[in-house]
Amino acid sequence: MNEIDTKACPVIANHIKVALVGQPNVGKSMLINSVSNAHLHVGNFSGVTVDKTEVLFDYKNFHFTVVDLPGTYAFTDYTIEEKVTHNYLCAESYDLIINVIDSTNLQKNLQLTSELMSMSKNMVIALNMTDEADKEGIEIDAEYMSALLGIPCIKVSAQTKMGIENLIEAVIIAFQTQDQERKLIFSEPVEEEIAEIVAYLEKHKYEAVNSYRNVAINLLKNNKKTYSKIHDNPIWTELQPILIDASRHIELHHDSDDIKEAFAEEYASFNRGIATEVVKQANKVEMKTLTEKIDNVLIHPVFGIPIFLFFMWSLFQLTFEIGAIPMEYIDGFFGWFGDTIGATIVNDEIRSLVVDGIIAGVGAVVLFVPNIIILFIGIALLESTGYMSRVAFLLDGFFHKFGLHGQSFIPLVTGFGCSIPAYMSARILKNDRDRLLTLFIIGFMSCGARLPVYVLFAGAFFSAEMAGNVLFIIYISGAILGLIAAKILKLTAFKGADEPFVMEMPKYRLPSVKLVWHTVLTKTMMYLKKAGTFIAAASMLIWFLSNYPHNLELEEQYGVKIEKAETKEQKQNLENELGVTLLEQSYLGVIGKFSEPIFEPLGFDWKMSVALQTGLAAKEVVVSTLGVLYALGDNVDEENTSLINAISKNISFPSAIAFIVVIMVYLPCLAASIVFTREAGGIKYFFYLLGFTSIVAYVLAFIAYNLTRALM
Amino acid sequence: MHTLKDCKKACKVKVTKLNAETELKQRLISFGIMKEAIIEVLEHAPAKSTIEVKVGKMRVALRAKEAELVEVEKI
Numbered sequence: 001m002n003e004i005d006t007k008a009c010p011v012i013a014n015h016i017k018v019a020l021v022g023q024p025n026v027g028k029s030m031l032i033n034s035v036s037n038a039h040l041h042v043g044n045f046s047g048v049t050v051d052k053t054e055v056l057f058d059y060k061n062f063h064f065t066v067v068d069l070p071g072t073y074a075f076t077d078y079t080i081e082e083k084v085t086h087n088y089l090c091a092e093s094y095d096l097i098i099n100v101i102d103s104t105n106l107q108k109n110l111q112l113t114s115e116l117m118s119m120s121k122n123m124v125i126a127l128n129m130t131d132e133a134d135k136e137g138i139e140i141d142a143e144y145m146s147a148l149l150g151i152p153c154i155k156v157s158a159q160t161k162m163g164i165e166n167l168i169e170a171v172i173i174a175f176q177t178q179d180q181e182r183k184l185i186f187s188e189p190v191e192e193e194i195a196e197i198v199a200y201l202e203k204h205k206y207e208a209v210n211s212y213r214n215v216a217i218n219l220l221k222n223n224k225k226t227y228s229k230i231h232d233n234p235i236w237t238e239l240q241p242i243l244i245d246a247s248r249h250i251e252l253h254h255d256s257d258d259i260k261e262a263f264a265e266e267y268a269s270f271n272r273g274i275a276t277e278v279v280k281q282a283n284k285v286e287m288k289t290l291t292e293k294i295d296n297v298l299i300h301p302v303f304g305i306p307i308f309l310f311f312m313w314s315l316f317q318l319t320f321e322i323g324a325i326p327m328e329y330i331d332g333f334f335g336w337f338g339d340t341i342g343a344t345i346v347n348d349e350i351r352s353l354v355v356d357g358i359i360a361g362v363g364a365v366v367l368f369v370p371n372i373i374i375l376f377i378g379i380a381l382l383e384s385t386g387y388m389s390r391v392a393f394l395l396d397g398f399f400h401k402f403g404l405h406g407q408s409f410i411p412l413v414t415g416f417g418c419s420i421p422a423y424m425s426a427r428i429l430k431n432d433r434d435r436l437l438t439l440f441i442i443g444f445m446s447c448g449a450r451l452p453v454y455v456l457f458a459g460a461f462f463s464a465e466m467a468g469n470v471l472f473i474i475y476i477s478g479a480i481l482g483l484i485a486a487k488i489l490k491l492t493a494f495k496g497a498d499e500p501f502v503m504e505m506p507k508y509r510l511p512s513v514k515l516v517w518h519t520v521l522t523k524t525m526m527y528l529k530k531a532g533t534f535i536a537a538a539s540m541l542i543w544f545l546s547n548y549p550h551n552l553e554l555e556e557q558y559g560v561k562i563e564k565a566e567t568k569e570q571k572q573n574l575e576n577e578l579g580v581t582l583l584e585q586s587y588l589g590v591i592g593k594f595s596e597p598i599f600e601p602l603g604f605d606w607k608m609s610v611a612l613q614t615g616l617a618a619k620e621v622v623v624s625t626l627g628v629l630y631a632l633g634d635n636v637d638e639e640n641t642s643l644i645n646a647i648s649k650n651i652s653f654p655s656a657i658a659f660i661v662v663i664m665v666y667l668p669c670l671a672a673s674i675v676f677t678r679e680a681g682g683i684k685y686f687f688y689l690l691g692f693t694s695i696v697a698y699v700l701a702f703i704a705y706n707l708t709r710a711l712m
Numbered sequence: 713m714h715t716l717k718d719c720k721k722a723c724k725v726k727v728t729k730l731n732a733e734t735e736l737k738q739r740l741i742s743f744g745i746m747k748e749a750i751i752e753v754l755e756h757a758p759a760k761s762t763i764e765v766k767v768g769k770m771r772v773a774l775r776a777k778e779a780e781l782v783e784v785e786k787i
Contacts (some may be wrong), residue, residue: 073742073743074738074741074742076738076742078735078738078739104769105768105769105770107768107769108744108768108769108770111742111744256747258734258737260734260737260738261730261737261741261746261747264738264741264746265746265747265748268744268746291771292754295754295755295764295771296755299755299757299764300755301755301756301757301758302758304757304758305758389773392773393757393762393764393773394757394758394762396757396761396762396773396775397757397758397759397761397762398758398761400761400775406762406773406775498777500732500736500739500774500775500777500778501762501773501774501775501778502736502739502740502743502772502773502774502775502778503772503773503774504743504770504771504772504773505764505771505772505773
């Protein structure tokens with residue numbers, strides 16, 4: 001992994017390309033954010049960054065490209081994210097490595113550092129979280145450490161932006177340095193063998209990009225790349241017996257038949273040595289850390305799970321209760337806005353397009369922004385405090401029974417926010433079967449975009465006190481359905497051995513307000529942006545499909561009838577009738593009528609059928625479709641114009657239940673489906689998902705519809 | 713023979729051997745669970761299906777099944 005082609009680096013003199021490497025959850029992304037003012041997603045659990053991200057910025061005369069790589073505990077290619085890092089470091093062209101280290105846990109972090117030291121690239125070590133280490137009474141002698149390792153070590157804190165400039169300066173100096181003399185020292189037997197191999201390589205003037213010492217270390221570590229390179233060289237025949245002897249010697253010394261384990265021990269003792277030399281711990285007394293105290297309560301064998309359920313319940317209560325407060329104003333605003341704008345437009349057609357199409361459609365989606373914000377705040381807190389991993393720990397035993405992995409919890413919870421990052425974060429699962437299984441289940445975790453539909457229906461059919469509980473029940477039953485589906489899939493499609501569960505439990509951190517605010521803001525803006533572009537366009541399309549073709553004959557007929565009508569009531573009834581008849585013979589009406597027989601057993605009228613179909617594009621469109629359809633067909637009653645009232649008036653309770661069930665289970669939106677297909681690794685999986693979710697949704701909705709009807 | 717699985721809460725042990733196959737062994741080692749390492753058991757999940765241990769300064773969660781592969785001795 002060291003024979004990197006340095007010549008394949010066609011960079012301009014003052015362009016520095018840096019690979020940012022470190023163990024998971026040491027603050028790599030946050031460091032990039034403080035260096036460059038970028039806004040990468042940050043969380044407090046391993047596996048937030050699952051793919052490499054590049055950030056560009058300028059400093060003095062230098063152009064920097066910083067590549068944020070997924071965290072990796074050791075230099076292996078075990079999980080997909082580790083592979084991303086491993087392959088990048090081995091095969092891509094870059095100038096140097098910044099190794100980010102969590103100062104509060106130096107020895108563990110050095111594990112990766114010492115492995116990186118045998119690469120041919122210059123390094124700089126960023127001793128991150130210095131502020132936290134200070135608080136814990138840990139002091140690292142950075143200068144001494146630099147001297148011991150032969151690598152510049154810079155104290156920084158991504159959180160407080162301390163030392164950032166020093167770090168960049170050190171990178172520039174390291175960039176201008178020819179060959180860093182890194183000092184990685186092993187035990188005597190290993191050093192002996194290295195010396196022998198180096199002497200041999202020197203004698204035969206072996207050509208290598210990396211130093212002979214590093215080549216020797218990699219040969220001893222059974223590094224495949226180094227082997228395949230040297231294998232084609234004539235010296236191989238002579239070198240091979242030397243290597244076999246050397247391995248045997250080292251294994252004997254470590255009383256192990258596994259050279260990798262032997263080297264792991266070598267690295268560990270080197271790291272222990274460095275850590276003992278440079279770290280000064282102020283109070284040696286072993287006190288219970290705050291994290292341990294909190295853990296005593298939160299992961300208590302008996303109370304842990306009830307506490308977790310309480311948190312979730314509170315989140316959905318808040319989502320509904322607080323979210324409902326500004327709703328009235330937003331609804332009122334869009335009503336007023338539509339009327340005001342409508343009054344300025346003379347042309348009937350255009351007015352209808354703007355008011356009933358765009359404003360009604362977008363307004364219906366924007367209405368739910370408060371709910372979305374609260375849900376996102378909840379998820380951001382879950383992510384940034386470190387509680388997420390605790391829940392994975394608590395639920396692993398339970399999940400395991402359903403064939404899932406405790407770590408599946410992380411993508412699944414992310415799925416409550418949005419399915420797209422959830423599909424991406426499933427990469428933390430190493431085993432393909434586990435990952436695929438999780439990918440199939442993520443859709444059962446209702447995403448933020450489905451929340452509007454639930455809030456709408458819960459508001460229409462339940463009292464305000466009950467609506468929060470209903471939301472909680474919807475989300476929990478979605479999750480339980482997901483678990484059952486997982487079990488069925490595990491027993492049928494994804495049979496196989498179980499994967500080991502070994503996971504770090506991060507320290508609890510108080511989430512910074514700025515960070516949570518930023519995450520929530522970005523996600524909310526994304527939602528709003530979607531409302532302004534995609535949803536507005538979809539609303540226009542739906543408006544068009546529901547207004548055309550015009551039937552002038554029908555309009556005239558009714559026009560005459562309305563003229564003749566005597567009472568106001570009769571007039572209104574006729575107008576209403578006209579609206580409904582026109583809608584039914586529109587394009588959308590035809591589509592709806594065509595598919596009505598399919599959805600009839602579930603108790604859906606054609607409007608609901610259409611809304612489900614448009615919902616395949618995005619779940620927000622379900623609400624906006626209903627908004628447009630009911631705004632057009634139901635514009636008679638002046639006092640009850642809101643969508644919630646229209647829904648409760650036009651849809652029966654059993655149909656509503658069946659509708660919610662379909663929304664809970666059926667295919668996620670178009671964008672999510674695309675990501676799913678990519679992450680699952682083939683279009684065939686998309687068709688499996690389509691078939692699986694459609695059948696499950698239909699069957700469950702059918703049962704729910706008939707059961708509710710029987711009970712009523 | 714003692715394994716990490718048998719350890720009670722708050723018990724401190726030293727690892728003597730890893731019986732896992734190569735991949736899992738690498739995983740355990742990368743979390744600091746290797747020969748000579750000192751491990752403290754912090755907590756058991758409900759039904760003892762998963763345990764939380766402390767290795768150095770790091771807290772690691774692992775399943776009982778994996779803990780069974782870690783041979784330990786009392787210290």
